[in-house]
Amino acid sequence: MAEEKLPTRADDFAEWYNQLVIRAEMADYAPVRGCMVVRPYGWALWENIQQALDKRFKATGHMNAAFPLLIPKSFLEKEKEHVEGFSPELAIVTIGGGEILEEPLIVRPTSETVIGYMYAKWIKSYRDLPVLINQWGNVVRWELRTKLFLRTLEFYWQEGHTAHATAQEAQEETLRMLDVYADFAINEAAVPVIKGIKSPTEKFAGAIQSTTIEAMMGDTRALQSGTSHFLGQNFAKAFNIQYLDVNNTLQHCWTTSWGLSTRFIGAIIMTHGDDQGLVLPPRLAPIQVVIIPIYKNDVERSAVTEVVEKLKSELGAFRIKIDDRTEVTPGFKFNDWEMRGVPLRIEVGPKDVEKGTLALSRRDHPGRAGKSFVPQTGIASNVADTLDDIQKSLLARATVFRDANIHDPQNYEELKEVVTKGWAYSWWCESPECEARVKEDTKASTRCIPIDQTSGSGTCVVCGEKATKKVYYAKSY
RNA sequence: CGGGGUGUAGCGCAGUUGGUAGCGCACCGCGUUUGGGACGCGGGGGCCGGCGGUUCAAGUCCGCCCACCCCGACCA
Numbered sequence: 001m002a003e004e005k006l007p008t009r010a011d012d013f014a015e016w017y018n019q020l021v022i023r024a025e026m027a028d029y030a031p032v033r034g035c036m037v038v039r040p041y042g043w044a045l046w047e048n049i050q051q052a053l054d055k056r057f058k059a060t061g062h063m064n065a066a067f068p069l070l071i072p073k074s075f076l077e078k079e080k081e082h083v084e085g086f087s088p089e090l091a092i093v094t095i096g097g098g099e100i101l102e103e104p105l106i107v108r109p110t111s112e113t114v115i116g117y118m119y120a121k122w123i124k125s126y127r128d129l130p131v132l133i134n135q136w137g138n139v140v141r142w143e144l145r146t147k148l149f150l151r152t153l154e155f156y157w158q159e160g161h162t163a164h165a166t167a168q169e170a171q172e173e174t175l176r177m178l179d180v181y182a183d184f185a186i187n188e189a190a191v192p193v194i195k196g197i198k199s200p201t202e203k204f205a206g207a208i209q210s211t212t213i214e215a216m217m218g219d220t221r222a223l224q225s226g227t228s229h230f231l232g233q234n235f236a237k238a239f240n241i242q243y244l245d246v247n248n249t250l251q252h253c254w255t256t257s258w259g260l261s262t263r264f265i266g267a268i269i270m271t272h273g274d275d276q277g278l279v280l281p282p283r284l285a286p287i288q289v290v291i292i293p294i295y296k297n298d299v300e301r302s303a304v305t306e307v308v309e310k311l312k313s314e315l316g317a318f319r320i321k322i323d324d325r326t327e328v329t330p331g332f333k334f335n336d337w338e339m340r341g342v343p344l345r346i347e348v349g350p351k352d353v354e355k356g357t358l359a360l361s362r363r364d365h366p367g368r369a370g371k372s373f374v375p376q377t378g379i380a381s382n383v384a385d386t387l388d389d390i391q392k393s394l395l396a397r398a399t400v401f402r403d404a405n406i407h408d409p410q411n412y413e414e415l416k417e418v419v420t421k422g423w424a425y426s427w428w429c430e431s432p433e434c435e436a437r438v439k440e441d442t443k444a445s446t447r448c449i450p451i452d453q454t455s456g457s458g459t460c461v462v463c464g465e466k467a468t469k470k471v472y473y474a475k476s477y
Numbered sequence: 478c479g480g481g482g483u484g485u486a487g488c489g490c491a492g493u494u495g496g497u498a499g500c501g502c503a504c505c506g507c508g509u510u511u512g513g514g515a516c517g518c519g520g521g522g523g524c525c526g527g528c529g530g531u532u533c534a535a536g537u538c539c540g541c542c543c544a545c546c547c548c549g550a551c552c553a
């Protein structure tokens with residue numbers, strides 16, 4: 001077993017995160033620098049994320065497919081911004097089967113190019129549109145500074161790629177999928193997110209416009225948790241994705257792409273985690289209820305086991321785990337499962353057998369504070385209600401925390417102060433110079449221009465010029 | 478790639494003026510324990526990052542490499 005205490009978040013948030021990911025067995029370091037192994041407990045969480053998203057993708061008319069890992073290097077070069085954005089972080093295969101390849105292959109950093117190539121083959125007529133495809137897969141980006149889940153050389157994600165007849169349709173798709181991400185984040189992961197538009201300097205390489213869901217982590221830094229891009233006709237032109245319209249005129253398609261990655265696991269950890277460890281949202285938690293039998297001797301054991309068996313059948317609708325390890329004490333198990341973030345714990349001991357009760361502990365109130373004694377009868381509906389309540393309270397708590405750490409600086413000096421301890425929400429004249437100046441002075445970047453903002457105008461907090469949009473500035477992961 | 482740091486058991490560390498390696502946790506066995514991180518006894522485990530040098534003798538001194546971590550230029 002691991003050592004007893006994690007560093008606290010206040011002491012060292014980065015170290016808290018690193019140790020927690022390892023000790024909760026979410027992931028581990030792989031032999032290659034910057035690569036991670038996602039362990040079964042972490043992958044189970046990812047599978048629940050996948051399910052929640054995939055259901056939504058299907059409901060909005062998308063189908064899954066699989067495109068290859070290897071892409072001809074020349075493909076990347078067909079879109080100018082795209083190649084400039086990605087070339088520094090490409091892994092390139094130059095030898096295959098012992099022979100030097102005539103054309104090097106890149107390990108996909110994202111799949112716009114191959115998918116664009118295929119779409120050009122498949123799309124002939126307006127009747128073929130829209131094409132709505134998603135792929136679940138992995139990509140490689142040769143990052144310099146890595147951190148488990150948040151930034152690794154290889155990561156797992158989904159990338160949706162769609163082609164449309166009109167710009168408007170493609171823009172609608174971009175926003176539709178941003179809504180899907182926000183709905184997923186808020187309602188499944190209990191992670192409050194802000195939907196917004198990336199500044200031109202922060203957008204995806206090759207996009208006309210990128211939108212994002214931004215979340216605030218427990219140290220107040222921002223995390224881009226999902227993105228959706230309107231690609232205009234950039235890739236359609238680079239790959240000749242064309243169709244004949246109703247008037248028999250050849251047109252370029254309008255395309256989009258959108259992605260959410262295993263980074264989101266990091267978002268969940270850093271949004272809800274506390275000094276005891278992980279706190280997983282009930283709807284996504286691999287284990288929703290852990291049951292811990294407590295007994296001193298064989299007589300007690302058989303009586304307790306009987307209750308546990310009954311619980312097992314009554315709680316069939318939930319993801320449960322019975323921790324019947326004999327080599328560790330109940331006290332150890334309490335701490336262990338709290339560290340792993342299981343939302344609800346049920347303890348069954350001799351006293352409960354006698355009184356017809358159970359001890360129920362909520363993870364969102366760690367330690368003895370979250371423990372209450374409840375009757376065995378009606379446990380299934382009690383569990384359902386409690387999980388639901390935990391889900392709600394996690395979202396509420398994270399939202400309160402976020403809003404308490406968004407500031408409204410009145411001038412540039414205040415902005416510089418505020419971004420050291422939270423986010424700034426300020427008028428921005430939309431000039432890249434002001435954006436760059438803030439980054440230079442504070443390390444905080446623009447996160448997004450939120451979509452939901454009241455119209456109006458003010459003066460740019462940096463230069464004092466007229467501004468019609470407010471933007472979030474924050475340090476980010 | 479620039480600045481700083483660290484390499485000794487799975488992890489965290491100690492190792493004195495050079496004398497052939499130890500502690501805590503984890504792991505294995507037995508017993509007692511078990512309602513908030515149990516205890517006793519007994520075990521297993523090391524090319525001391527690598528190569529070379531000095532020396533009768535190097536974890537320790539010298540040189541050169543290598544790896545990793547932290548901080549600065551890029552990113553879901």
